[in-house]
Amino acid sequence: MGLQDVEQPHSSGVEAWYMDDSTEDQRLPHRLVPNKPVSARDLAADLGVLQWHLDADKFENDPELEKIRKERNYTYQDIINVSPTSLPEYERKIKSFYEEHIHTDEEIRYCIDGSGYFDVRDSADRWIRIWTKKGDMIVLPAGLYHRFTLDESNYIKAMRLFIGEPVWTPYNRPQDDHPIRRDYINNFLKSHAGTVAAH
Ligand SMILES: CSCCC(=O)/C(O)=C/O
Numbered sequence: 344m345g346l347q348d349v350e351q352p353h354s355s356g357v358e359a360w361y362m363d364d365s366t367e368d369q370r371l372p373h374r375l376v377p378n379k380p381v382s383a384r385d386l387a388a389d390l391g392v393l394q395w396h397l398d399a400d401k402f403e404n405d406p407e408l409e410k411i412r413k414e415r416n417y418t419y420q421d422i423i424n425v426s427p428t429s430l431p432e433y434e435r436k437i438k439s440f441y442e443e444h445i446h447t448d449e450e451i452r453y454c455i456d457g458s459g460y461f462d463v464r465d466s467a468d469r470w471i472r473i474w475t476k477k478g479d480m481i482v483l484p485a486g487l488y489h490r491f492t493l494d495e496s497n498y499i500k501a502m503r504l505f506i507g508e509p510v511w512t513p514y515n516r517p518q519d520d521h522p523i524r525r526d527y528i529n530n531f532l533k534s535h536a537g538t539v540a541a542h
């Protein structure tokens with residue numbers, strides 16, 4: 344099944360916008376002025392980023408979540424609490440989450456509580472900030488350059504899902520010759536491949 348074939352219940356989706364270039368605190372929204380929003384449709388069609396909105400209060404027994412897990416073969420799940428007081432080695436991990444990277448598999452996160460920002464690169468190498476809040480589930484495809492930060496609430500509780508045994512290894516940019524990155528470019532960014540700059 345292709346990424347575009349999966350039914351996504353909410354067409355409006357999570358809020359996303361192009362980021363400014365400011366080096367201020369990463370937890371700030373970093374919107375352009377005026378704000379330049381990005382639609383759920385564009386995230387899916389252009390970048391392969393999928394999303395659903397679920398009832399997080401019933402995450403332990405939710406038929407909708409079960410359906411997604413079955414359809415997409417997500418056999419593994421665990422829960423991560425990210426906050427200065429709950430995450431072991433918080434400083435090291437939060438720094439590593441915010442290093443631009445890819446994974447060799449999808450990154451699937453379901454926000455059960457709190458909130459945070461997943462930043463993704465578009466086809467012209469610009470940052471798009473995706474604000475993930477309670478009930479939002481997102482899938483970042485393998486090979487997509489991205490990073491994560493907490494927002495000003497300083498707390499997110501997220502379910503991590505995976506197909507098979509989980510592999511969390513980040514491959515920090517540059518990874519332009521990595522086969523997974525090449526596959527991603529061929530699948531999603533082909534028409535813009537010449538414009539995606541190497542770092
Ligand atoms: C909210 S989950 C922590 C971030 C993470 O696991 C990751 O891989 C970010 O890219």
Ligand SMILES: [Fe+2]
Nearest residue numbers: 444446450513
């Ligand atoms: Fe990641």
